[in-house]
Structures are given as C-alpha cells and as structure tokens.
Amino acid sequence: xxxxxxxxxxxxxxxxxxxxxxxxxxxxxxxxxxxxxxxxxxxxxxxxxxxxxxxxxxxxxxxxxxxxxxxxxxxxxxxxxxxxxxxxxxxxxxxxxxxxxxxxxxxxxxxxxxxxxxxxxxxxxxxxxxxxxxxxxxxxxxxxxxxxxxxxxxxxxxxxxxxxxxxxxxxxxxxxxxxxxxxxxxxxxxxxxxxxxxxxxxxxxxxxxxxxxxxxxxxxxxxxxxxxxxxxxxxxxxxxxxxxxxxxxxxxxxxxxxxxxxxxxxxxxxxxxxxxxxxxxxxxxxxxxxxxxxxxxxxxxxxxxxxxxxxxxxxxxxxxxxxxxxxxxxxxxxxxxxxxxxxxxxxxxxxxxxxxxxxxxxxxxxxxxxxxxxxxxxxxxxxxxxxxxxxxxxxxxxxxxxxxxxxxxxxxxxxxxxxxxxxxxxxxxxxxxxxxxxxxxxxxxxxxxxxxxxxxxxxx
Amino acid sequence: xxxxxxxxxxxxxxxxxxxxxxxxxxxxxxxxxxxxxxxxxxxxxxxxxxxxxxxxxxxxxxxxxxxxxxxxxxxxxxxxxxxxxxxxxxxxxxxxxxxxxxxxxxxxxxxxxxxxxxxxxxxxxxxxxxxxxxxxxxxxxxxxxxxxxxxxxxxxxxxxxxxxxxxxxxxxxxxxxxxxxxxxxxxxxxxxxxxxxxxxxxxxxxxxxxxxxxxxxxxxxxxxxxxxxxxxxxxxxxxxxxxxxxxxxxxxxxxxxxxxxxxxxxxxxxxxxxxxxxxxxxxxxxxxxxxxxxxxxxxxxxxxxxxxxxxxxxxxxxxxxxxxxxxxxxxxxxxxxxxxxxxxxxxxxxxxxxxxxxxxxxxxxxxxxxxxxxxxxxxxxxxxxxxxxxxxxxxxxxxxxxxxxxxxxxxxxxxxxxxxxxxxxxxxxxxxxxxxxxxxxxxxxxxxxxxxxxxxxxxxxxxxxxxxxxxxxxxxxxxxxxxxxxxxxxxxxxx
Numbered sequence: 001x002x003x004x005x006x007x008x009x010x011x012x013x014x015x016x017x018x019x020x021x022x023x024x025x026x027x028x029x030x031x032x033x034x035x036x037x038x039x040x041x042x043x044x045x046x047x048x049x050x051x052x053x054x055x056x057x058x059x060x061x062x063x064x065x066x067x068x069x070x071x072x073x074x075x076x077x078x079x080x081x082x083x084x085x086x087x088x089x090x091x092x093x094x095x096x097x098x099x100x101x102x103x104x105x106x107x108x109x110x111x112x113x114x115x116x117x118x119x120x121x122x123x124x125x126x127x128x129x130x131x132x133x134x135x136x137x138x139x140x141x142x143x144x145x146x147x148x149x150x151x152x153x154x155x156x157x158x159x160x161x162x163x164x165x166x167x168x169x170x171x172x173x174x175x176x177x178x179x180x181x182x183x184x185x186x187x188x189x190x191x192x193x194x195x196x197x198x199x200x201x202x203x204x205x206x207x208x209x210x211x212x213x214x215x216x217x218x219x220x221x222x223x224x225x226x227x228x229x230x231x232x233x234x235x236x237x238x239x240x241x242x243x244x245x246x247x248x249x250x251x252x253x254x255x256x257x258x259x260x261x262x263x264x265x266x267x268x269x270x271x272x273x274x275x276x277x278x279x280x281x282x283x284x285x286x287x288x289x290x291x292x293x294x295x296x297x298x299x300x301x302x303x304x305x306x307x308x309x310x311x312x313x314x315x316x317x318x319x320x321x322x323x324x325x326x327x328x329x330x331x332x333x334x335x336x337x338x339x340x341x342x343x344x345x346x347x348x349x350x351x352x353x354x355x356x357x358x359x360x361x362x363x364x365x366x367x368x369x370x371x372x373x374x375x376x377x378x379x380x381x382x383x384x385x386x387x388x389x390x391x392x393x394x395x396x397x398x399x400x401x402x403x404x405x406x407x408x409x410x411x412x413x414x415x416x417x418x419x420x421x422x423x424x425x426x427x428x429x430x431x432x433x434x435x436x437x438x439x440x441x442x443x444x445x446x447x448x449x450x451x452x453x454x455x456x457x458x459x460x
Numbered sequence: 461x462x463x464x465x466x467x468x469x470x471x472x473x474x475x476x477x478x479x480x481x482x483x484x485x486x487x488x489x490x491x492x493x494x495x496x497x498x499x500x501x502x503x504x505x506x507x508x509x510x511x512x513x514x515x516x517x518x519x520x521x522x523x524x525x526x527x528x529x530x531x532x533x534x535x536x537x538x539x540x541x542x543x544x545x546x547x548x549x550x551x552x553x554x555x556x557x558x559x560x561x562x563x564x565x566x567x568x569x570x571x572x573x574x575x576x577x578x579x580x581x582x583x584x585x586x587x588x589x590x591x592x593x594x595x596x597x598x599x600x601x602x603x604x605x606x607x608x609x610x611x612x613x614x615x616x617x618x619x620x621x622x623x624x625x626x627x628x629x630x631x632x633x634x635x636x637x638x639x640x641x642x643x644x645x646x647x648x649x650x651x652x653x654x655x656x657x658x659x660x661x662x663x664x665x666x667x668x669x670x671x672x673x674x675x676x677x678x679x680x681x682x683x684x685x686x687x688x689x690x691x692x693x694x695x696x697x698x699x700x701x702x703x704x705x706x707x708x709x710x711x712x713x714x715x716x717x718x719x720x721x722x723x724x725x726x727x728x729x730x731x732x733x734x735x736x737x738x739x740x741x742x743x744x745x746x747x748x749x750x751x752x753x754x755x756x757x758x759x760x761x762x763x764x765x766x767x768x769x770x771x772x773x774x775x776x777x778x779x780x781x782x783x784x785x786x787x788x789x790x791x792x793x794x795x796x797x798x799x800x801x802x803x804x805x806x807x808x809x810x811x812x813x814x815x816x817x818x819x820x821x822x823x824x825x826x827x828x829x830x831x832x833x834x835x836x837x838x839x840x841x842x843x844x845x846x847x848x849x850x851x852x853x854x855x856x857x858x859x860x861x862x863x864x865x866x867x868x869x870x871x872x873x874x875x876x877x878x879x880x881x882x883x884x885x886x887x888x889x890x891x892x893x894x895x896x897x898x899x900x901x902x903x904x905x906x907x908x909x910x911x912x913x914x915x916x917x918x919x920x921x922x923x924x925x926x927x928x929x930x931x932x933x934x935x936x937x938x939x940x941x942x943x944x945x946x947x948x949x950x951x952x953x954x955x
Binding site for chain 1: 489495497498499500501526528529571574575576578595597598627628631634635638639741743785790792811812813843846848850852853856857858860
C-alpha cells in the first residue's frame with residue numbers, strides 16, 4: 001500500500017467533514033471524520049502476520065506481538081495459565097537471561113509490558129526508533145527459544161498469586177467480574193476470568209508450560225505490529241531476518257472452544273462477597289461477538305445508557321433519583337459471544353430492589369421505544385471522539401490495527417468500522433435490544449457485603 | 461576444546477537441577493548478542509508558545525494536526541493545600557461542583573451540551589491546583605472555550621447540588637475506608653506532613669464535609685479563581701492564531717484581583733514512627749515507607765529523583781529486585797518522589813501477602829538504609845541515566861504530554877529551557893551527586909511507616925525484625941484528622 005502524506009489526508013478529512021455536515025444530517029451536528037490509517041501488511045513463510053504503519057512525528061517506534069491465545073484457550077483445571085505464561089515469557093531464552101528482556105528495553109530508554117485477555121496475549125514495547133532491531137531480536141529470541149525451569153515457574157507463580165491478591169481479592173469490588181462470569185456462563189471458558197484460581201495456578205506444571213509454548217507460541221498464531229518512525233522496506237527486511245528463522249509449527253493451532261448453550265429462563269442470585277463495601281446490583285444478558293452486525297447497535301446502546309452525565313442510567317440512578325453512587329450498562333464485545341451488563345452500586349440506606357428495577361426498566365425502554373434522534377447523534381459523536389482520541393499514540397494505533405487483524409481477521413475494519421457506526425439507525429438499536437434483552441436471557445444478581453444477610457435465594 | 465567441555469558440564473548441571481528448556485528440540489538457533497542500533501536522529505523538545513493576556517492569564521499553545529481534536533484546560537494555582545483551616549475538603553468540593561451548574565446553565569444543560577457534541581469535561585482539584593479540562597473534536601473549539609469560561613468563572617454552587625455531591629462523597633468514603641491503598645496513602649500523608657494541608661485527606665472526612673457551607677465554596681472560588689492566578693492551555697488541531705484569538709475573545713473580560721498570600725505552613729521534622737491499621741480479613745498488607753523530601757523547584761530535586769529511581773523506579777528499582785525478582789513477595793514494589801510547591805516527600809510502596817509483612821517491611825527499610833549508606837556503582841547509575849535520558853523522546857509523543865511538561869514548568873516556576881536540556885542534565889549526574897543527596901536527604905532512622913492489613917497475622921513477627929514499637933489502630937476507630945489516628949473518645953494505646 002502506498003502511503004499518502006499526512007497533509008493530504010487532513011485535506012480529505014476537511015472536505016468530507018463539510019459534505020457530512022451539509023448533506024447527511026442537515027438538522028443535527030455530524031461527527032468529525034478522523035483520518036485513515038496508512039499501513040502495510042505482510043506474511044512470512046512460517047505464518048507470522050505482519051502489520052506496519054509509519055508515523056514519523058516522533059523518533060520512536062512501538063512494536064506489539066499479539067499471540068492469539070488467552071484465558072478462553074485454557075484447559076479445565078488450568079485457569080489462569082495463559083496469564084501465568086505471559087509472565088514466564090520474561091524469564092529468559094537462548095540469548096537473553098531471566099528478566100533481561102526488560103533490562104535491555106529500559107537500558108535504551110524504552111518501556112515494555114505485556115497483558116493477557118480472554119482472547120489474546122500481547123507483548124508491547126516502545127523504544128527510540130534506532131532500537132527497532134533490538135526489540136525485534138528480543139521478541140524473536142523468546143518466540144523461538146523460551147527456556148523455563150521448575151524453580152522459575154515456582155517463583156513466578158508466587159508473583160502471580162500476589163497479583164491476584166492485589167488486583168482482585170484485596171480491592172473493594174475487585175471480584176465483581178469473577179462472580180458475575182462464574183454465574184453467567186456454564187460451558188464456555190469465559191466462565192472464568194483471566195487471572196484464574198489460586199488452586200489452578202498451584203497445579204500448573206512444567207509440562208503444561210512446554211505444551212502451551214509449543215501449541216500457541218508459534219509464528220502462525222502471532223501477529224507483529226510495528227507503528228512509528230521507521231522505513232517499511234527496511235523494517236520488513238529486519239523482520240524477515242529475525243523472525244524468518246523461527247521454524248513453522250509442525251501442528252496446527254487448536255481452535256475448538258466449548259459453546260455456551262442458550263440460557264433458558266431468567267435466573268436470580270443473591271450472595272455475599274468479601275471486600276464488598278456496598279450492595280451491588282447486576283443485570284446481565286448474553287449477547288453476540290465483536291464484529292457481528294448486532295455488535296455496533298449494542299455499542300450505541302451502551303453509549304445511550306451510560307456515556308456522559310446526561311446518559312440515561314447515570315442521569316436517572318445517580319443524578320435524579322440518587323439510588324446509586326455509580327451505575328452503568330455496557331456490552332463486553334470480544335471474540336466470542338459475551339455479556340451486556342448493567343451495574344449499580346447502592347449507597348448506604350439505599351434500596352437494591354429499586355436500583356434493580358430501574359436498571360431493568362432502562363433496558364426494557366430500549367425495546368419499547370426508539371432512542372431519540374438526539375441520542376443517536378450524540379452517541380455517534382461520542383464514538384467519533386473515542387475513535388479520534390484512541391489514535392493519538394503509536395501504541396493506540398497499534399492496538400487498533402492488531403485488534404482488526406487478529407480479532408476480526410480483517411485489517412480493513414480498523415478504518416471501516418467508522419462508517420458502520422455512522423450508519424447505525426434507531427431501529428437497529430431497538431432491534432438488538434429486542435433480540436438480546438429478553439426475560440429468558442436475563443441474570444439478576446445482588447452482591448451484598450459479607451454479613452449483611454444475603455444468601456443463595458434461587459439459582460436455576 | 462575448552463568451550464566444548466564447558467558446554468558439556470553446563471548441560472550436565474542443567475539436567476541435575478531439573479532445568480528443562482521449554483523449547484527443547486524445537487529449533488537450531490544462533491548464539492548471539494543483541495544487534496547494534498540504527499542511526500539515531502536528533503531529538504528536540506517540540507514547539508510551543510506562551511503568551512500573557514492583559515489580565516494576567518497565561519496562555520500556552522501546542523499545535524498538533526494529525527487528529528481532529530482539541531483539548532482546552534484551565535489550571536488555577538490553588539488546590540487542596542489552600543483549604544481553609546478546619547474546612548478540609550473545600551477546594552475539592554469547589555472544584556468538583558464547577559460543572560454542576562453555572563449562573564446561566566443547569567448541571568444537566570452542561571452535561572447535555574458536552575455529551576451532544578461528543579466532548580469530554582473534567583473538573584476537580586489537586587494539591588496545588590484546581591482544573592477544568594475539556595476535550596472536543598475540532599469543530600467545537602469555540603464552544604469548548606465558552607463552556608470552559610462559564611464553568612470556571614460562574615459556578616452557581618446551588619445548595620441542592622452541594623447536598624447531592626456531599627451525599628455521594630460520603631458514600632464514596634465508605635468504599636475508600638475499605639480500601640487499603642486509600643487508607644495507607646492518607647495515614648502516610650498525615651505522618652509525613654502533620655497538620656500541613658498536604659497531609660490532609662483531600663476530599664475531607666465525613667465530619668469536615670458536614671461543616672462545609674455554600675459560603676465556603678463561594679469564598680474559595682472568589683479568592684483563588686482569578687485570571688492572574690491561572691494558566692490556560694490550548695492543545696491540538698487549531699492554529700496558534702485561532703488559539704490566542706479565541707483565548708483573548710473569551711477571557712479578556714475576566715478581571716484580575718489581588719491574590720491571597722500562599723499557605724506556607726511548615727511540615728513537622730521527620731520522626732521514626734510505625735502505624736498499623738488493622739483490617740481483619742485483608743489478604744495483603746499495604747506497606748508504605750518514607751519521609752519528607754524536596755519541593756519540586758529545589759536545585760537538588762533532579763539528583764534525588766535519580767537516587768529514588770535507583771531505589772524503586774524505572775531503569776533501576778532495587779526494591780523490585782529484592783522483593784519481587786529474588787523473593788516473589790510481591791507483584792509490584794516501587795519508590796517515588798513527589799515534589800510539590802511548598803514541600804515534597806519520597807515514598808516506597810509495595811503490597812504483600814499478610815504472612816510476609818514483617819519481612820517485607822524490614823527489607824524495604826534496609827534498602828532505604830543501604831541507599832543512604834553505600835555509594836552506588838557507576839554501572840548502576842549509568843543504567844538509571846540511560847533509561848531517563850533515553851526515555852526523553854517517549855515523553856514528547858503526544859501534544860498533551862508536551863503541554864503537561866510545559867505546564868509543570870510554569871506551575872512550579874522551573875526554567876523552561878530545562879525542558880530541552882533534560883537528557884544532558886541527566887547525563888551529568890555523578891556518583892558523587894547521588895551519594896551527596898542520599899546522605900543529605902534520606903533519613904533511614906526517621907521513617908514514617910504505615911502497614912494496613914490483618915494485624916493479627918503479622919504483629920507478632922515485627923519485634924523479631926527490629927520493630928518493637930508501633931501504634932495499632934483498629935479500622936473501625938480510624939480518624940485521619942486525630943493526631944493519634946483514633947476516633948474522639950478513645951485514648952491512644954501507645955507504643
């Protein structure tokens with residue numbers, strides 16, 4: 001793909017903006033159109049996917065390596081393993097000592113990190129642009145030759161257990177997702193969260209480590225994204241040099257994930273949790289996956305319900321009726337079908353029953369009447385804002401390109417989704433609300449502070 | 461021959477230790493050193509412009525034209541450190557209520573206006589400043605300026621909005637008082653700063669919030685929200701001319717007035733004191749250790765910052781090596797220096813499983829002590845300097861990051877030329893400098909130490925590692941404003 005200059009793309013934006021404002025919706029303010037990405041894609045013989053996007057505004061370069069493996073690929077009784085494995089990737093390979101990966105990066109002024117989600121494991125680093133060869137070399141070295149012994153595994157397992165305590169167990173409301181997803185799912189591995197359970201972390205063995213590495217940390221399961229100050233042709237040569245020598249995997253990457261059956265009937269659960277200062281009410285519905293045509297109107301529904309102080313849920317529950325100190329409703333749109341859930345934190349002396357009814361009413365309202373023209377336009381403008389401010393840094397750009405390439409398996413969605421969102425109609429929003437916010441597909445949870453009298457009431 | 465032999469011995473050792481490469485048999489891979497860098501390009505601090513309006517308002521402009529967005533931000537040089545005595549929480553409440561109604565727009569009208577254009581609006585107060593921050597797509601630049609002016613200059617402070625926000629804050633405090641991170645931060649602040657406003661809980665306490673009246677907010681606003689006490693930053697996809705014209709048009713009629721004299725209460729001298737807040741059932745203990753340090757504009761700030769980074773920051777982090785890498789006692793350990801207008805502090809922080817609390821406190825204090833006692837090696841210093849100097853281009857990636865550095869320099873009265881010379885100044889720090897500031901400013905015998913966790917699981921271990929005196933405060937009786945941290949009627953069970 002031939003890059004166009006930035007000056008030209010701004011001009012195009014301005015012209016499109018005038019057209020959009022003047023023609024498409026004369027009575028309402030229309031969203032500003034952000035510039036498109038310039039990028040180049042390639043695939044190495046060993047199956048590694050590559051996405052390159054030049055941006056010379058600052059002499060730095062950001063690289064991310066996305067492995068298409070996350071907590072939904074974990075075997076039963078091995079929850080938390082994908083994330084534990086992410087930690088182990090910093091523990092040395094043939095030419096890199098344990099913990100030396102990040103020392104190399106910080107030694108040149110760079111930042112490095114990694115994260116694991118339900119769907120992917122991502123390794124990222126930003127460095128001054130002259131160090132692009134170093135980070136490519138480092139990533140290739142551990143992709144090819146990760147080296148882990150029992151002692152390292154045991155030590156890092158303890159670190160991950162501390163992470164679980166710190167992020168989730170010792171944090172007020174930190175276990176909300178764990179409780180919600182455990183009740184909402186029966187079969188799909190989204191039932192467990194990425195951090196996993198203490199018992200399963202304990203059970204992880206060095207054989208698990210080797211098996212996971214050989215199965216998932218292979219070129220054909222990885223996508224390399226480079227954004228920043230480099231020359232595409234040079235970068236491709238370097239990538240070919242460092243990653244091209246990683247052998248192709250001998251077996252294909254397994255992709256079977258247990259499906260979640262349709263939920264049959266509303267379920268209501270009341271329970272108590274530790275580190276839970278105030279009652280919480282959660283209404284959850286199973287929805288579709290990211291990239292499905294219904295996903296876009298669901299995203300608009302999230303915005304109507306809870307983006308900004310004038311959004312429906314915030315306005316009613318937090319501002320007008322003060323029945324919650326915080327409340328929102330949002331879709332978790334990821335690779336496999338997940339949840340749309342609304343949450344309200346009920347203040348001392350408040351009524352969980354009233355908050356629960358208000359949340360359900362707000363979801364029902366989306367089914368009964370179309371959202372207003374103003375709400376639709378506002379949501380699109382907010383989407384445009386998110387889109388623009390989500391593309392300031394190289395890292396942000398890389399994340400969007402990677403998401404399109406890996407989760408959607410279609411890099412054109414990195415730009416193409418903008419138009420899809422701009423074309424969502426009021427009727428689309430009502431249609432998806434009617435499709436997913438049904439009584440049969442509803443989970444209602446009350447999670448109360450320990451000792452406040454909650455008990456398992458009914459859980460069909 | 462020798463090398464071959466070494467390799468055989470090495471493989472034997474690996475087998476004995478049970479070391480099994482995860483990559484066994486997978487690949488023939490060259491043994492090699494990391495590749496050399498490409499040609500480096502010069503890095504300069506990007507362009508920005510500063511002007512001052514007749515009424516004293518400083519205006520900073522940073523242009524950026526890739527994304528069609530503009531950020532406008534007003535910083536007022538008064539924050540929670542200017543709270544009236546006995547009225548902790550006034551600055552925070554005055555800041556938080558800026559967007560909850562003006563003399564011409566209701567709270568909901570403001571929210572609807574901002575939301576409908578897809579904008580973002582944030583208000584609040586920090587220790588030394590209060591702020592209004594608006595982000596819009598570029599076609600709403602004029603609206604952003606007029607909205608910013610309205611909420612900053614004409615807040616209504618309606619009684620109904622005060623009552624609503626106060627009620628929310630009281631509920632939020634119930635959550636905060638269950639959060640070991642929040643509790644430890646507040647207790648640490650009180651220990652380090654005593655009655656200085658920097659040590660006060662910035663949102664107030666349930667008792668102090670009940671004492672705040674509408675008049676307090678109005679008075680705070682009238683005294684401090686003045687053009688000659690504020691900085692306006694315009695950052696993003698507008699031209700310099702549009703930015704300065706817009707600023708002049710919107711703010712020229714804002715009248716200057718005399719400024720109140722700054723609050724310069726002294727922090728108390730450091731004192732060795734360990735306070736434990738008992739939170740039964742906590743699975744981890746929050747560990748915070750440090751003492752008073754330097755104001756941001758102090759000439760030794762840079763060298764002390766490097767020393768503290770060696771102790772617990774990027775490019776160094778002895779605490780991370782000792783507590784995480786070597787012993788798996790924590791997920792995260794760090795130390796940082798907070799430089800403010802009238803003072804500052806340094807704090808080491810980590811969180812560890814309850815049973816390891818005493819060991820972690822000991823190791824943390826020992827590392828502070830070692831930093832003060834021993835010269836750092838030039839290799840260790842070079843690593844820290846390589847990171848900090850090399851990191852410079854990463855700190856100027858976005859226009860907002862550039863503006864943040866300019867605003868910090870203006871707020872704290874730093875030399876703006878220092879922005880450009882940061883890498884050189886870092887490179888000139890010597891081992892002697894580090895030793896001098898460590899000896900001068902680190903006082904391992906006079907540390908404020910805070911532990912928030914399940915006390916029963918670790919207090920018995922403390923004397924064994926050298927901590928035999930402490931205050932033990934049950935969470936249910938914790939009072940941030942009391943000298944002994946205990947609620948009114950109770951007598952301190954002393955050390």
